[in-house]
Amino acid sequence: MESDREAALVLTPAPPSLPLDFPAGLRVLVVDDDPTCLKTIEKLLWRCQYNVTTCPRAETALSMLRERRGGFDLILSDVHMPDMDGFKLLELIGLEMDLPVIMISGDDGKDVVMKGVIHGAVDYILKPVRFEAVKIIWQHVVRKYQQNEKGLERVRCVEEKKLDEYGDNPSSENDEIWKNGKRRKDENDEVEEVDQQEDPSSQKKPRVVWSADLHQKFVSAVNELGVDKAVPKKILELMGVPDITRENVASHLQKYRMYLKRLSETEDQNTLGMQLSGATNSTYATISSVDRFCHRGLTVPRRHPLQNQMNLQAGVRQLAATGTGISLLDRINLFDSNAQISNASKFVPGQQLINNGQMNTFSRSSANMESRQSQQMLQTYSNIGLQARQGTSGFLNSFPVNTGSTFSLSTSSVYPRNSIIPMAQQGRRFDQFLQQNNLTAEMSTTGQIMNGVAGELDQNRLYSNIGQQILGNGAAIGNRGTSQPDTLLASSYGSTPQTLYPFVGTITPIHQPEILFLM
Amino acid sequence: MEYSNLKRQATSMKQNLFDQGYLDEQFYQLEELQDDVSPNFVEEVVSLFFKDSSRLMANIEQALENNPRDFNKLDSYMQQFKGSSSSIGASKLKSECIQFHEKCGEENIEGCTRSFQKVKREHGILKKKLEAYFQLMRQVGPGDRATCSSN
Numbered sequence: 207m208e209s210d211r212e213a214a215l216v217l218t219p220a221p222p223s224l225p226l227d228f229p230a231g232l233r234v235l236v237v238d239d240d241p242t243c244l245k246t247i248e249k250l251l252w253r254c255q256y257n258v259t260t261c262p263r264a265e266t267a268l269s270m271l272r273e274r275r276g277g278f279d280l281i282l283s284d285v286h287m288p289d290m291d292g293f294k295l296l297e298l299i300g301l302e303m304d305l306p307v308i309m310i311s312g313d314d315g316k317d318v319v320m321k322g323v324i325h326g327a328v329d330y331i332l333k334p335v336r337f338e339a340v341k342i343i344w345q346h347v348v349r350k351y352q353q354n355e356k357g358l359e360r361v362r363c364v365e366e367k368k369l370d371e372y373g374d375n376p377s378s379e380n381d382e383i384w385k386n387g388k389r390r391k392d393e394n395d396e397v398e399e400v401d402q403q404e405d406p407s408s409q410k411k412p413r414v415v416w417s418a419d420l421h422q423k424f425v426s427a428v429n430e431l432g433v434d435k436a437v438p439k440k441i442l443e444l445m446g447v448p449d450i451t452r453e454n455v456a457s458h459l460q461k462y463r464m465y466l467k468r469l470s471e472t473e474d475q476n477t478l479g480m481q482l483s484g485a486t487n488s489t490y491a492t493i494s495s496v497d498r499f500c501h502r503g504l505t506v507p508r509r510h511p512l513q514n515q516m517n518l519q520a521g522v523r524q525l526a527a528t529g530t531g532i533s534l535l536d537r538i539n540l541f542d543s544n545a546q547i548s549n550a551s552k553f554v555p556g557q558q559l560i561n562n563g564q565m566n567t568f569s570r571s572s573a574n575m576e577s578r579q580s581q582q583m584l585q586t587y588s589n590i591g592l593q594a595r596q597g598t599s600g601f602l603n604s605f606p607v608n609t610g611s612t613f614s615l616s617t618s619s620v621y622p623r624n625s626i627i628p629m630a631q632q633g634r635r636f637d638q639f640l641q642q643n644n645l646t647a648e649m650s651t652t653g654q655i656m657n658g659v660a661g662e663l664d665q666n667r668l669y670s671n672i673g674q675q676i677l678g679n680g681a682a683i684g685n686r687g688t689s690q691p692d693t694l695l696a697s698s699y700g701s702t703p704q705t706l707y708p709f710v711g712t713i714t715p716i717h718q719p720e721i722l723f724l725m
Numbered sequence: 726m727e728y729s730n731l732k733r734q735a736t737s738m739k740q741n742l743f744d745q746g747y748l749d750e751q752f753y754q755l756e757e758l759q760d761d762v763s764p765n766f767v768e769e770v771v772s773l774f775f776k777d778s779s780r781l782m783a784n785i786e787q788a789l790e791n792n793p794r795d796f797n798k799l800d801s802y803m804q805q806f807k808g809s810s811s812s813i814g815a816s817k818l819k820s821e822c823i824q825f826h827e828k829c830g831e832e833n834i835e836g837c838t839r840s841f842q843k844v845k846r847e848h849g850i851l852k853k854k855l856e857a858y859f860q861l862m863r864q865v866g867p868g869d870r871a872t873c874s875s876n
Contacts, residue, residue, distance in 0.1 A: 242774040242809040249758045249766065286804050312808030334751045334811040 229344030230255035233277060237267040237295065238284035238310065247282065247310070247335050254341055264290035271303055275415075278305060279347045282331075282340075285311035285318060293325045300326045301416070301461075304354075306346040310335060361453045414454040423447060424458060433466065728865070735861045742858070747851055752814030768859045774813045775852050781806050782845060789838055799837060800829040806844070818847045 225231070234256045238244045244260050251258040259278070261267040264287050271278060281299060285292040296307045309322040312333040322330040328346040331339045416424070427444035428436040438456040445455070742748045752767075759766040785802045788795060807822035821844040828836035 240805055240809045240812075241777050242770060243812045245770055245773060246755065246758070246812045249763065252762075253758060284808075286801050286808075311804070312811055313804050333808040334754070334814070336751075336754060337757070 224348075227255075229347075232256045232344050232347060233259070233279045234282060234343075235259045235261060235267060235271065235278045235280070236282045237261045237264055237287070237292075238282075239263065239287045239289070240284065243284070243310075243333060243335070247340070250335060250337055250340055251282075253337065256344075263287075264292070264295045268295065268298060271299065271305070275303065278303075280343060281305055281307045282310055282343075283307055285309050285313060285322070293321050293327075296322070296325045296327055304350075306350045308343060308346065357457065361451075361457075364453065414450050414458075416458060420445075420447065420450075421458075424455070424462070428459070428462070433463070731861060731865045735858065735865050738854075738858050738861060742854060746816050747854060748814045749816040750814065751811060755813065768862070771813055771855055771859070774809055774815075775848075775855075778806060778809060778848060781809075782848065785841060789834075789841060794832075794834055794837075796829045796832050796837075800826060803829065815851055818844065818851055821847050 232254075234251055236244060236247050236251065236258060238247065238260075239262050241262065244262060248258050248260050259270070261270065264283070267281070267283075268290075271281075283292045283295055287295075292309060292311075296309065299305055299307050306328040307326070308329040308331055309327045310331045310333060311318065314332050319330050328350070329343070414420070423445045424441065427441040430444060431437070431440055436459065438452045438459055441459065442450065442452050442455045739748075743752075755767045755770055763769070781802055785799060785806075788799050788802065803822050803825045807819055807826065810818040810822055821840065825837060825840040825844055828840045
């Protein structure tokens with residue numbers, strides 16, 4: 207028996223029962239802001255008999271994926287997109303849906319391809335995309351399925367072992383949420399499932415969906431215990447959520463730790479810096495984020511007027527001396543209102559601003575941004591994230607202000623390029639909006655994060671306490687400033703919980719008030 | 726007779742574009758994708774390209790005039806341009822984009838500006854040539870577009 211179980215651990219799970227005409231009908235989502243490429247790739251994929259959905263914007267893609275959970279098998283995403291960095295999207299998809307993502311780009315630079323690897327892309331295809339390249343992308347779907355099955359298999363074996371040892375049922379797997387995103391709904395699959403259910407000892411553990419809410423609880427628990435010291439059993443206890451097992455927590459913890467590690471590694475390598483550049487007529491600018499924001503009727507605190515020519519380059523953070531503020535809108539623009547904020551993405555390398563003397567000024571500065579500005583911007587960053595979010599609320603929801611919970615901010619990614627151009631543009635429009643509507647905008651830096659975490663946090667905690675430390679200009683750590691942020695936060699709560707991984711943030715030591723963590 | 730003349734003309738026009746390096750094998754790929762479901766696929770994609778690329782070029786132009794220049798932004802515009810150019814098989818245009826990318830990397834503003842002028846020029850030339858080609862193709866007639874696809 208024992209040996210059987212042990213053997214089971216090393217057995218490769220059987221490939222899924224696939225429909226006869228597989229890979230025909232494979233449900234692929236293509237995300238690319240370039241209409242020419244989108245049209246070409248779409249046609250190519252139809253030729254492969256895949257079921258293709260296209261999306262010119264990352265945000266929309268993310269919404270679609272969320273709304274239609276289990277509705278897609280594979281994603282193809284462009285790397286350089288104006289509204290969200292492809293790698294960020296990649297991370298979010300990995301966290302929330304765990305679907306295979308293939309990056310596509312004309313950029314064959316080593317660094318860029320490497321980022322794909324680091325952030326978990328299953329492949330990287332160069333443009334122009336050829337038929338041969340997409341013909342066999344179905345392999346990634348099968349591979350992913352196998353990996354999942356292997357994981358479940360292992361878990362099951364461990365559980366069985368425990369059963370042997372302790373003679374009791376270790377957890378209530380039966381009640382776990384079954385995540386079946388990759389399963390095809392066809393006869394074969396159903397038959398397979400039924401068989402498994404009939405045999406309790408071989409019952410597969412349903413995969414837990416780590417919703418924003420759940421993840422939040424997880425992170426809170428981990429923070430309480432200390433990232434280094436947290437163990438699944440204790441985390442589970444602290445979380446107090448039924449229907450998840452120690453194993454679920456353990457694997458999530460592993461993922462989380464790897465995520466944190468990636469964050470810290472890239473941060474070391476990165477030259478922090480927001481690349482700012484004047485952007486006058488960015489055609490990328492979209493009003494949408496502003497609109498959404500506006501519709502919420504939120505009062506956006508803004509402390510500083512927009513600095514004209516500010517253009518934040520996503521993902522590059524920079525802590526700079528206090529300076530002029532960035533308009534709220536600008537900051538909002540930094541975060542793509544939708545997905546970014548709410549989706550606490552995994553820490554994207556280099557995005558983290560840490561005030562440990564590592565702060566750098568703008569890398570490659572052709573930037574005209576002064577450090578002040580950037581600093582302000584940084585602040586804004588987090589604020590915006592919080593406030594601008596339209597879908598983020600979920601995340602915010604779970605974290606009541608002042609509870610020391612973590613918060614996710616998502617930023618466009620580290621990889622400079624397309625992201626922020628729209629920001630400045632939006633910022634200006636937002637200013638107008640504010641004026642028109644007599645709204646006051648002041649930058650409220652503290653609002654969000656606040657959870658009263660003050661002072662120094664050790665690095666790990668910082669990671670998990672993102673956003674908490676976003677401080678306003680000159681604000682002392684933990685200083686909440688106005689109560690507006692609260693309102694904002696409160697009002698922004700509400701919709702679908704979306705965030706997964708917290709955005710890391712750090713607090714800057716007192717004399718450097720602006721610390722911005724952007725993820 | 727008239728018809729086969731037209732056909733011949735179109736074929737040779739296309740061949741010239743290939744011989745002179747304006748187009749590469751990706752263009753064949755587009756032709757392969759043209760079918761009953763999308764009988765005008767190639768022309769549609771190419772039109773889409775020229776429409777979108779004009780917008781991109783306007784952005785680049787603007788970005789080149791901004792002070793100070795954001796080379797990252799310029800480069801990212803160019804990446805996109807390169808990606809879409811390569812998707813329609815616009816070979817020379819793609820090369821010019823690569824040049825521009827290098828100049829951006831060097832943060833050489835004069836180099837960038839000059840390079841961009843070349844990009845614009847190539848863009849204009851290709852546009853004219855392809856317009857002429859598609860015009861001819863339309864005269865040739867839908868049924869024969871497939872046969873005009875070489876290889």
